[in-house]
Amino acid sequence: MSKQGTSLTLVDLSADTPCCPPLAQRRVPAETAAVLAPAFKALGDPVRLQLMSMIASAEGGEACVCDLTPAFDLTGPTISHHLKTLREAGLVDAERRGTWVYYRARLGILGQLAALLAVEPVLVA
């Protein structure tokens, strides 16, 4: 987890990096913004926001693509494309188990984004 991964197209955002104080407390540096903005951009589409919610709120924290796809009036490839976007943003993980592919939310990343937007100091249980 050394910080050498600067050439990544993908977001790093390992959960063990506390990442940053609230946006409203200290000005976000350019490099940090460059790393975090793609995550927000990934959530900036209604379909992906719903996908993210369906995955994160699913039983066991994971959802099958076969359950996600029929929830939208979109073709399979389009849903797959959106899931890939979420994956590349580091927001979800994919795992194939037999016939089906399951997606699991990275709650740590989600929590970091929440902390960044938090106005009041966030108290975590």
Place this chain on the structure above:
Amino acid sequence: MSKQGTSLTLVDLSADTPCCPPLAQRRVPAETAAVLAPAFKALGDPVRLQLMSMIASAEGGEACVCDLTPAFDLTGPTISHHLKTLREAGLVDAERRGTWVYYRARLGILGQLAALLAVEPVLVA
């Protein structure tokens, strides 16, 4: 700026609407996603994320365009365009006082977005 925001294409997101439980607790409905996604999309650009942070973390909660613009290697109109995007997303308010225009962050909206992303229940003081 006589726009009072009644016929809106703009996001409503009034601070008095609790809006929604955490994304990871209950599935976000399509209409809610359609309203919230533009706010995340607005934060999905490194420049706007920095602008948002600079405004929210500024003294008195507001920042002058004349302070924001020179912080980037971008032209004035481009910064103005990004600020308009933040304004239309309901994330900031603009006010002209004499020569300069000041932008103020809508912390309530920011807090709602944070609450939506929150994984653990958020305790607000």
Place this chain on the structure above:
DNA sequence: ACGCTGTCTTGACGTCCGTCTAAGCAGAGA
């Protein structure tokens, strides 16, 4: 009143994004 300074709007251009159809790949079952 006049010009000056600061900000916003307009119009344009290149790139990226969301969506589709068609094709490719991976497992499961017969």
Place this chain on the structure above:
DNA sequence: TCTCTGCTTAGACGGACGTCAAGACAGCGT
């Protein structure tokens, strides 16, 4: 092995986005 089902990738197309240069508008100072 062959085929069927489920998911992803590839290619294409229309629309939206980020950026800039040029022009327009609003206040201030002389």
